[in-house]
Amino acid sequence: MRTRLLLPVLLLSGCALDSGEGFAVLEPTVTARYVPVASRDAGNGFQRLASDYQVSLGSAALGISHVELVGGAGGGGPTTFDPANPPPGYSLCHNGHCHSDSGGLVDYEDIEAELGGGGSSSTLVAALHVDGELNLLTPAATPVECEPDCELPRTTVSRGVWEVTSVTLTGTVRDSRATPRLQETAFRMTVVSEDGAEGEEATPLFTLTGEVDVPSDREHEPRVKLALALEVPPTVFDGLDWATLTPGADGVLDLGTVANEAARKALLEELAALKPEAEVRREDR
Template sequence: MRTRLLLPLLFISGCALEPGESFAVLEPAVRADYTPVAGRDEGNGFQRLASDFELRLDGAALGVDHIDLVGGGGTRGPTTFDPANPPPGYTNCHNGHCHHDDGALVDYEDIQAELDGGGGGAEATVASLHVDADLDLLADQTLSPDCEPSCELGRTHVSRYQWDVSSVMLEGAVRDSRATPRFNDERRFRLALAAAEEATPLMVLRGTVDIPADRENKPRVKLALRLALTPTLFDSLDWAATTPGPDGVVDLNAPENAAIRTAMVEALATLEPQAEVRREDR
């Protein structure tokens, strides 16, 4: 049972009131890149597509506002209370009780009951990784975003994540490799898309992950999130149906190129970011 003691008595007992350690600590890393395929190399940066077009990317960037990590409490079932490693809010466990940060002495049995009753929670955002950057897909760039509200997690199980993408920029050149080409020479192209409203992402990319935050797993979580684009993204696009502008460049934002723009956005929206998780001791 909880026993409320006066603060002076706690000082007399010599027990420090320090908060307990979190169940897990995130160390996130985020990157996005465009990776050419060796078997599709046609020289000078061009990659062969399934449509017999050849494409080269000269510029590519993805604007990412944040990445939400989503989980629920207790999806892995109850955890076992360990006096040597108490849950958040508890410290200095000895003689059958722990000190709570509100000044109470709480029996081991009551703490275990709290842990047992912590399961079954609805899914919610556990932490948001604030990327707030344009990721250059052609550069070797890895970011270490901050977590909101914290990179320290209470007891939960992170099962999925979602990238809120705010903008897409692509530019490059495309040519036809057929003996009878569908158009002559190279066609340069560009695409620049941005979310219509700041609070509404241009697209949301989703993936799954398995990160239990409990006392059965090592607490340090090195989470590497990566979005990889390859030339297969452009395989289904009909570049012969594009219309160059007066400057000879195919502006995919132009109304006459709406069909291929829509197809490209749909292809981008099917991408699934990948996650690599390594667990370590503190």
């Protein structure tokens, strides 16, 4: 008899613990790295370019304010909630909550809110705050925080949009032709986005958009280890004619100056065309 009395109490305790959990919980990291190409190796850290110039980087970093995760409810399912006829993924609705197929319990209000967000329009699901520089030469997976929360509502994250606020490069360029167009010369570039108005974020230099596939629902394991990564190859320098650049008083080719604006814009356009990638691993809570 004692066992029979305890069983309902244990079941009710389980309901209280699981109530209100998100459909998916992100554990995101962000990485950016310079990726030399083996077939372009010219020795001593130099990479051959399509122009016959060769480049070696001494330092390289991208400043990232945040990565926007964009998605939509999608699905085309029901948009109203009836406890007597729960939507897919739920069953046994009673006492203000429904049992989900994953074993948890979700409040009626949460289900109504999820269904009310139906449709296929894209919305901002979460912003991953980097708020700093990513070193391309010594890359590391950087854990980032989510705004407003790493616990996601019912949705499908379909892409990530990186906002790049600065580019910093130093290195050396040389010419591999029999008659060199320039001698081995140092170069640099530091470009930072302009500050926004008071209370607003800086306007990015450019954005990078990559595909992400993270369904947030009851059909997939809820714990999401999301590794966002950007690879920067030496091909971004292929279009530059280094011999036409104007050196500074110190002899360094500075792509940040007005005189070298065309080359700077060309390099930023190459960087802006890169596509970040996303690796997703899912686990139970």
